[in-house]
Amino acid sequence: MPFLPQLRIPATYMRGGTSKGVFFRLEDLPPPAQVPGPARDALLMRVIGSPDPYGKHTDGMGGATSSTSKCVIVSPSTRPDHDVDYLYGQVAIDSAFVDWSGNCGNLSTAVGPFAIMSGYLPAARIPESGTVTVRVWQANIGKTILVHVPISNGQVQETGDFMLDGVAFPAAEIVLEFLDPADDEGGDATAGMFPTGQLVDRLEVPGVGTLEATLINAGIPTVFVEASALGLDGTELQPAVNDNPALLARLEAIRVAGALRMGLIRTPEEAATRQHTPKLAWVAPPRGYQAASGKPIAASDIDLNVRAMSMGKLHHAMMGTASVAIATAAAVPGTLVNRAAGGGQRDVVRFGHPSGTLRVGASVRQVDGRWTVTRAVMSRSARVLMEGWVRVPPV
Template identity: 85%
Template sequence: MDAPHRHASPAMPHAPQLRIPATYMRGGTSKGVFFRLQDLPAEAQVPGPARNALLMRVIGSPDPYGKHTDGMGGATSSTSKCVIISASTRPGHDVDYLYGQVSIDTAFVDWSGNCGNLSTAVGPFAIANGFIPAERIPQDGIVTVRVWQANIGKTILVHVPVSGGQVQETGDFELDGVTFPAAEIVLEFLDPSDEGEAGGAMFPTGHLVDDLDVPGVGTLKATMIAAGIPTVFVNAADIGYDGTELQPAINDDKAALAKLEAIRVAGALRMGLIQSPQEAATRQHTPKVAFVAPPKAYVASSGKQVAADAIDLNVRALSMGKLHHAMMGTASVAIATAAAVPGTLVNLAAGGGTRDAVRFGHPSGTLRVGASVEQRDGQWTVTRAVMSRSARVLMEGWVRVPHD
């Protein structure tokens, strides 16, 4: 018997793939495909189905196998990301930064929030791609790139080290969740409360702690905050955890994931981010859900020992329905902000009182984040959050996608 074979259809011409200039970058504990807006095909230079289709094909989504074998994605929320950079239309800013979180197994790109980790890479990308005037780039020193975060309408200052007139990428700064050391990049998130969307207040419900009714779970104490990214915090102990969990403990447990998604949906409704539970399916990136606990020693995913006296509290957060391997940069802003406000669940887990910085434990190790908060007309707000990350170019050239 002859071996089975397939016949090409003579009626179907095969167009060559599109070849689009792109840079593959790591920023913090994430990585993504970076584009200059001007390099995208004309139909993808504006928001809409063509742009979404292009970015999904670049990443390799939707992928029912959950592997991203036929794309640039890494089949995790940390690695299924695209960034579009353009010269800023905003006075006093260098670049506009638009971020797309690409779903892995569904045909969906979420534009509802920022990626704090990839924010780190926006500065180096802007310098390397000609968005910063040459006279602002010293031979050796720091270049501050003023970034307009277009998804949420906020300013980020990215302080990028320069050596020999070029972005310095190598160095001895170590970031838990990233295997190798690199150059330190300091991020400043200015006025990072996400008040415009979440009811006009950093605490959208008007309370530091709420009783949150979660269908199928019960009533939980919750702190719901819109800072960095809208986030729903609950106590680890109230849902059966101690805050030292690593990814397998959550991601291999379908019941746990369902419970945490139910908390996220209930929080989104209570914060006014969605009007019905069904809307949550089209808003996977925000809000985040996280659980907090007092400091307790554990062994991080790398095998590193984290001592209880080395941290203020433990935090575990979910991104796109799975426990994050480290901590999202935007959620880190939410953690630091909530920790700075006396009486929130995050603040209480860290021992209470007032503070302007917090060091928390996450599955890959620890992270220190600073936040400055104040009360204005009786409402809490955050004026600035600061953290150190690193970034580097992994590959640059052209990404190719089929013409359709």
């Protein structure tokens, strides 16, 4: 029987922060994939190489980790006072689905440079040298992100001396501002970014027991627990967690219980199709350790340690959206994150993660007993890895 030729679709492969993914302009996608639905999902899964029962993504662009199985769609913004709309898809590795429930903070960094290089900003906006602010509408969660992109000789500056723990080589620094990053999804809308209205909940987890948790919708829905409640100390690296099936099962049970309490799912079974959110993280007071690269991290270098799960595995560094959640929760006295950092009020926090440290800030305020966050700020970097066309069989 005849076989159809592969599709040839313009695409750019980019690193953003500690993640990388395949970037598309909406208008370059085949017409059926230009709108949400099965055709779009099938195309992106084939681009990445999912589902892959071997867990390798050998026949696709994915890297078989939660940090490298990502797709981004960018288009001229439909929102006033914004430059582009940005849609993010987290592609499952061994299952046939794309999770659209949240944002990727790391790849948000690359959206600014991609928008400029794609011609989405007027030439008059681009200085000969300096910085241009790309105003991004994050369509998954309905939030604004300001991406401050360095410009040199009228072009996006990608090289530089900014080092980001979790990335092997230096690049140009890009500052991200997440505006009004809290979300009311799930719980009581009047409760704000804490969906249960509590800074600390007692979470009953079948098969695990009852433990304290801070549940927050800021950056990305996140369930924070104390490392000590898990028998951990917050200095764990990937092998200690990802090679421990019993621990992984306990952690997933806690994530599911948190998702139920936050109102993000109605039954435990729904969690299987919502792997991207919520995130689960554990916090601990500062303690020295050796990062995955071998770099020593002293307790005096950090305010607390944080480890976070992504798509069922311990993340090799820290997700950008989870970093927003960490900064926001750390700024609110009484949360488990704030307690681990030593308590009190703080606008900036530096935390340890498996690859090193990260400094992130958040501005919070309490109005009529309700905590809100106005912005979170962090520095990342991004660069183009490859550009041209991605080829996939017809789907």
